[in-house]
Amino acid sequence: MSFIRALDISANGLYAQKKKMEVISQNIANADTLVTENGEPYRKQYTLMSEIRDRDFHSALDNFSQPRNGKGVSVQVITGMQEPFKMLYDPDHPLANEEGYVRMPNVNTTEEMIDMLAATRAYEANVTVMDATKEMFKKTMEIMK
């Protein structure tokens, strides 16, 4: 029974969702960025979540026979997603090619908004879990009162 470990799980969850929000904000803010440092339009970023598991030998073996509880979630940001750019027909645009198309960032704003909603809810869920853990710990402390 470890109080800190239980809180760590929720803290990891909070951090991961906050990171996701950051990436979404970055994507939405750059939804119209036509030129970046490498000359291309902005490419969207993506967050990849994975569970944190024990890394020692015993638990690696155990994972085959008996599932164990993880230690929360870790988040990785992947930049430069290779989805094709959106093409906008605008012949008068200074960046238009010979056929009159402008390359737009591969950000889908609607998708980002939905992800943002999901991230907010997930963040709230983690806050609730953290409160519950805190309450339980308080009750443990009250046993000896």
Place this chain on the structure above:
Amino acid sequence: MITDLNARLDFYRKGLEGLWTRNEVISNNIANASTDNFQSRDINFEKVMNEYMSKMRSEDFSPDHGRFKYNIEYKRGLPVNANGNNVNVDKEMVSLAENQMKYDLMTQALKYQLNLFNTVISESKG
């Protein structure tokens, strides 16, 4: 009397340990609610406690921790999302609340037991 106290305290110890572990498992499930290919888990709290309680009623009971061990299990038969994740956050939140209430109840009961023993001890002094 004292062996009785030991057995009783061990019962609460076991129960609180199980509920706390379940809280950790639920926390992990909720933290991983959007992790690809994550399978939600639970512990076999009810099963272990049932075994424990039925053994407790028998005459030659000794609190033996090796025999009553909680195991973490994957939850079966849940619908899986497109990303291979099968966490149902709403259900997890309900389990979380339920688990918290059980924990409250158990700490209250333990407090009551300790008070009883306290009374016994202080009465014998006077």
